[in-house]
Amino acid sequence: xxxxxxxxxxxxxxxxxxxxxxxxxxxxxxxxxxxxxxxxxxxxxxxxxxxxxxxxxxxxxxxxxxxxxxxxxxxxxxxxxxxxxxxxxxxxxxxxxxxxxxxxxxxxxxxxxxxxxxxxxxxxxxxxxxxxxxxxxxxxxxxxxxxxxxxxxxxxxxxxxxxxxxxxxxxxxxxxxxxxxxxxxxxxxxxxxxxxxxxxxxxxxxxxxxxxxxxxxxxxxxxxxxxxxxxxx
Numbered sequence: 001x002x003x004x005x006x007x008x009x010x011x012x013x014x015x016x017x018x019x020x021x022x023x024x025x026x027x028x029x030x031x032x033x034x035x036x037x038x039x040x041x042x043x044x045x046x047x048x049x050x051x052x053x054x055x056x057x058x059x060x061x062x063x064x065x066x067x068x069x070x071x072x073x074x075x076x077x078x079x080x081x082x083x084x085x086x087x088x089x090x091x092x093x094x095x096x097x098x099x100x101x102x103x104x105x106x107x108x109x110x111x112x113x114x115x116x117x118x119x120x121x122x123x124x125x126x127x128x129x130x131x132x133x134x135x136x137x138x139x140x141x142x143x144x145x146x147x148x149x150x151x152x153x154x155x156x157x158x159x160x161x162x163x164x165x166x167x168x169x170x171x172x173x174x175x176x177x178x179x180x181x182x183x184x185x186x187x188x189x190x191x192x193x194x195x196x197x198x199x200x201x202x203x204x205x206x207x208x209x210x211x212x213x214x215x216x217x218x219x220x221x222x223x224x225x226x227x228x229x230x231x232x233x
Contacts, residue, residue, distance in 0.1 A: 066226055067090060067115075067116040067223060067226050067227060068116055068117075068118050070219070070222060070223045070226065071088040071089070071090070071116060071117070071118040071119075071194075071223070072088075072118050073219070074088055074194075074196065074216065074219045074223075075087075075088050075118065075119065075196070077215060077219070078196065078205075078206055078212070081206035081209060081212070082204065082205050082206040084198050084200035084204050084205055085119070085198060085199065085200065086119060086196060086197070086198050086205070087117070087118065087119025087120060087121060087196070087197050087198070088117065088118055088119055088194070088195065088196045088197075089114055089115075089116065089117035089118070089119075089121065089194075089195050089197075090114075090115045090116045090117070090192050090193070090194055090195075090223060090227055091112040091113060091114055091115060091130070091137050091192060091193045091195065092112065092113060092115045092191075092192045092227060093110075093111070093112055093141075093190050093192075094110060094111045094112070094113050094129065110131065111129040111130060111131050112129060112130045112131075112137050112138060112141060112193060113129045114126045114128075115192070115227065116227070122168075124168045125168055125169055127168075128164070128165055128168055128169060130165070131160070132187065133159075133160045134157075134160045134161050134162070134165065135149075135157050135158075135161055135165060135169070135175075136148075136149035136157045136175035136176075136177040136195065136197075137175075137177045137193045137195055138157075138160070139156060139157045139177070140177035140178065140179045140193055141179055141187060141190055141193060142187065144179060144181070144185040144186065144187065145179070145185070146176065146177060146178045146179070146213060146216075146217065147175075147176075147177045148174075148175070148176050148177075148202070148207050148208060149174060149175040149176075149177070149202075150173065150174035150175070150201065150202025150203075150205075150207070151173075151174075151201055151202050151203070152202075153202070157175075171199055172197045172198070172199060173198060173199055173200055173201045173202070174197065174198050174200065174201060174202040174204075174205050174207060175195055175196070175197040175198075175207075176195065176196045176197075176205075176207040176212075176213075176216060177193055177194070177195045178193065178194045178195075178213075178216050178217055178220045179192075179193045180192055180193070180194065180220050180221060180223075180224035182228070191224045191227060191228045192223070192224050192227045192228075194216070194219075194220035194223055194224070196216065
């Protein structure tokens with residue numbers, strides 16, 4: 001639906017174009033028609049671009065709560081099996097395109113960064129980014145498969161982590177990280193990593209229980225479809 005503001009702008013542009021055309025008496029009628037047509041075309045292109053940008057912004061805003069709702073739904077399923085406090089987040093790959101990657105038309109990702117989250121993350125945690133192999137999310141990205149982090153399964157995930165990462169995220173005791181890919185499971189095809197974590201130890205969560213992994217992967221696929229539409233548009 002066209003708003004009142006857009007209607008008034010259309011009338012203003014039309015009158016402005018007409019005024020510019022009539023203010024050029026040295027032009028013949030056909031020339032005036034061409035000038036007015038060019039003016040109208042320029043206005044149309046500008047307005048079309050403005051409307052597209054506005055629509056994309058509105059779509060992005062409307063999708064953000066949707067991802068949070070999906071994350072909340074994922075957490076609710078876990079709470080059917082465990083009473084411990086759980087959080088969930090979606091991390092997306094930050095893309096860097098060096099010259100050789102542009103030439104080969106191939107993605108080159110460097111880090112994972114937080115996009116959406118629920119459950120209460122601190123600003124310090126959300127400022128963190130993870131390279132391939134760092135933490136549970138980075139390890140899942142590197143191995144191209146889900147990773148469970150917890151007692152007895154910490155060394156590989158913590159080995160490449162920085163002191164800052166360990167300090168700001170050291171209170172997390174258990175994590176389940178599920179990477180989702182656009183096509184085949186290759187690091188450069190990563191759409192996002194869905195993580196569920198807790199300050200409780202792994203034995204108190206339900207991360208290793210039967211059916212939880214498959215359920216999380218199915219739920220992560222739905223989340224990734226929403227994230228991909230926004231982030232990789």
